Amino acid sequence: MNTTQPTPVRVAQFGLGPIGISCLNVLAKKSWVEVVGGIDIRPEILSQDLGQLTGDNSLNGIATYDSFEALCAEKEVNVILHTAGSSAAISLKQMEPMIDKGIVVISSCEELLFPAHRAPEETAVAHGKCQKSGARVLGTGVNPGFVLDVLPTCLSGICAEVYGVYGERVVDASTRRQPLQKKVGSGMSPEEFESLGREGKAGHAGFQETLLLVAHALGWDVGPIKDELFAIKAEEHIKTDHFEIEAGQTAGLHQIVSASTPEGKIIYLDLKMYQAAKDPHDLVRLDANPPVEALVKGGIAGDLATVAAMVNAIPRMLKTTPGVKLMTELSLPCCPDKIV
Amino acid sequence: MNTTQPTPVRVAQFGLGPIGISCLNVLAKKSWVEVVGGIDIRPEILSQDLGQLTGDNSLNGIATYDSFEALCAEKEVNVILHTAGSSAAISLKQMEPMIDKGIVVISSCEELLFPAHRAPEETAVAHGKCQKSGARVLGTGVNPGFVLDVLPTCLSGICAEVYGVYGERVVDASTRRQPLQKKVGSGMSPEEFESLGREGKAGHAGFQETLLLVAHALGWDVGPIKDELFAIKAEEHIKTDHFEIEAGQTAGLHQIVSASTPEGKIIYLDLKMYQAAKDPHDLVRLDANPPVEALVKGGIAGDLATVAAMVNAIPRMLKTTPGVKLMTELSLPCCPDKIV
Numbered sequence: 001m002n003t004t005q006p007t008p009v010r011v012a013q014f015g016l017g018p019i020g021i022s023c024l025n026v027l028a029k030k031s032w033v034e035v036v037g038g039i040d041i042r043p044e045i046l047s048q049d050l051g052q053l054t055g056d057n058s059l060n061g062i063a064t065y066d067s068f069e070a071l072c073a074e075k076e077v078n079v080i081l082h083t084a085g086s087s088a089a090i091s092l093k094q095m096e097p098m099i100d101k102g103i104v105v106i107s108s109c110e111e112l113l114f115p116a117h118r119a120p121e122e123t124a125v126a127h128g129k130c131q132k133s134g135a136r137v138l139g140t141g142v143n144p145g146f147v148l149d150v151l152p153t154c155l156s157g158i159c160a161e162v163y164g165v166y167g168e169r170v171v172d173a174s175t176r177r178q179p180l181q182k183k184v185g186s187g188m189s190p191e192e193f194e195s196l197g198r199e200g201k202a203g204h205a206g207f208q209e210t211l212l213l214v215a216h217a218l219g220w221d222v223g224p225i226k227d228e229l230f231a232i233k234a235e236e237h238i239k240t241d242h243f244e245i246e247a248g249q250t251a252g253l254h255q256i257v258s259a260s261t262p263e264g265k266i267i268y269l270d271l272k273m274y275q276a277a278k279d280p281h282d283l284v285r286l287d288a289n290p291p292v293e294a295l296v297k298g299g300i301a302g303d304l305a306t307v308a309a310m311v312n313a314i315p316r317m318l319k320t321t322p323g324v325k326l327m328t329e330l331s332l333p334c335c336p337d338k339i340v
Numbered sequence: 341m342n343t344t345q346p347t348p349v350r351v352a353q354f355g356l357g358p359i360g361i362s363c364l365n366v367l368a369k370k371s372w373v374e375v376v377g378g379i380d381i382r383p384e385i386l387s388q389d390l391g392q393l394t395g396d397n398s399l400n401g402i403a404t405y406d407s408f409e410a411l412c413a414e415k416e417v418n419v420i421l422h423t424a425g426s427s428a429a430i431s432l433k434q435m436e437p438m439i440d441k442g443i444v445v446i447s448s449c450e451e452l453l454f455p456a457h458r459a460p461e462e463t464a465v466a467h468g469k470c471q472k473s474g475a476r477v478l479g480t481g482v483n484p485g486f487v488l489d490v491l492p493t494c495l496s497g498i499c500a501e502v503y504g505v506y507g508e509r510v511v512d513a514s515t516r517r518q519p520l521q522k523k524v525g526s527g528m529s530p531e532e533f534e535s536l537g538r539e540g541k542a543g544h545a546g547f548q549e550t551l552l553l554v555a556h557a558l559g560w561d562v563g564p565i566k567d568e569l570f571a572i573k574a575e576e577h578i579k580t581d582h583f584e585i586e587a588g589q590t591a592g593l594h595q596i597v598s599a600s601t602p603e604g605k606i607i608y609l610d611l612k613m614y615q616a617a618k619d620p621h622d623l624v625r626l627d628a629n630p631p632v633e634a635l636v637k638g639g640i641a642g643d644l645a646t647v648a649a650m651v652n653a654i655p656r657m658l659k660t661t662p663g664v665k666l667m668t669e670l671s672l673p674c675c676p677d678k679i680v
Contacts, residue, residue: 026500029500029501142498146497146498150494150497150672151494151495153672153673153674154490154491154494154672154673154674155491155673156652156673156674156675157486157490157648157649157652157672157673157674157675158482158486158640158645158646158648158649158652158673159645159648159652159675160366160369160644160647160648160651160675161369161675162675216680217672217674217676218674218675218676218677219676219677219678219679219680220677288675289644290640290641290642290644290645290648292636292640293636293637293638294634294635294636294637295634295635295637296632296633296634297633297634297635298633300498300630300632301630302630304500304629304630305498305499305630306498307500308497308498308499308500308630309497309498311500312496312497312498312499327672328671328672328674329671329672330671330672331668331669331670331671331672332490332493332494332497332557332667332668332669332670332671332672332673333493333494333495333496333497333498333672334493334494334496334497334557334558334668335496335497335499335500335501335502335558335628336557336558336559337558337559337560338559339559340556340559
């Protein structure tokens, strides 16, 4: 009998908002993880330890730090989970000291799903630095990161030829955290919300990146992305944990991104996230040979799925080669009870 | 503009039965593949070239050979697609010269999905030889290889914890090739078919391997596998392309494999393959946090899916490290139009 236990992976959490706290709660239950600390800049966070912040007694006494450097002065760390924004350029900037230290950084930053789209230069620089230091960087989550990109790509694996990728996701925003309820425009006037959309100031972060990750995996050279945002209006008064919305005000968003190749192959992704959504679900349809249509009943919603995607990526990231990685380059997603 | 074209991958087909021919038809349409030959031992096959065997004119003049060595004497080859049996031990024996040459071998051999189950010594030897020569070996397909193993594993990637994996697959055998229709017991007496099942001489090849691949990916130490085979009796007279079945005779198989961990985590996989099956579909349900239930409408049936899984694995196998590989160790399945 083998009685030697593998050394746990030392993980720290960068960003102690709702998603970061949820990461810590999941990490605390993994036998192969040792949580070594949390990082944030807010004084009211820094006055507490991770046990107080998470409510998980197993994290009592594990400290919070005001910077990555402060944590490194006291602790050895193998992996950072990064939950501190949607901008690829800003996130990569925050990650510079982590990359220089040669560690694994896994982020919920939506644009990092396909960082070359909005931060091509920063991505190339970070990739080069990773290859020198041994660091690895990944953006992942449930959307972007799984439902409309990883899942259709995976399903195409049993197709001899793919002509079109159609994805449809309906999320009941009232089941999600306050920032997401706000992000979908809850309570705004539809005109104002759609105007913000036209200015690129509203909408689902990472949606274009989802489309581009699929195109990249399939080897498709797609033309310009059409990105349309519409307000879904409340049909009646809606009250959630965080918002009260009058009939006619914005209850959520309807966003469609699409693009095609010169040969006429199409990627078309349709997302509805709104308060009190009816029939939440995820649907992936491949116009392919053989054709594939997969329905996820109820949809893979909930911020826990994003957190799980990040935590589950740890073992795969520890095994991959250095660089800024894409979800499609890592080994098959899974939820391992131990590292094999 | 980059006008250099990457060198195509030189692929040969080992085994020129129905699946092997279908592989060639798919390979012939891939711009990143150059088909260099076919290998079989049957004289009636060896008297024809691949154009004649496949009906695809683009393969005219590409020869058939009676051995891997005979092909290698004339052609350079990077990849062998192997469709010549279900036994891991026999397949690995056939692959010895390919492994010694350090090439990539992708097989439809069902037991190779998790070869350590039935051929642990042969697998260890082959793995060692691969690591010396640079060769890589993979078993894949649609079932085993995708629907009840790769797909549930992939879906677990967004779960914080998994307690049970349930898979259900219903296949209309009348849509499949003659050997599969025979394999499911078409026209046999139910008693005889179930008796063969108890002797291990009937049933779906690779089903236990599917369960073990999921357990391995999740890091679950499962106990003994329960493997039950039942005959599905024809309710009325059935006539297919290949069989006539009287009411009361065997129309197909119903097989269940299940196993659990000491902590009570369960994998339960239920397969029905029978003539004129009603409501063919694939269903994966993860008893997990968050829970996931995915339905593939109509099911991913058809031998083309197995062929596509093999062809699509080529780029990923060319990039991976040497050894006998598992589908869960490769990067995410996809159907690429080009190698990136």
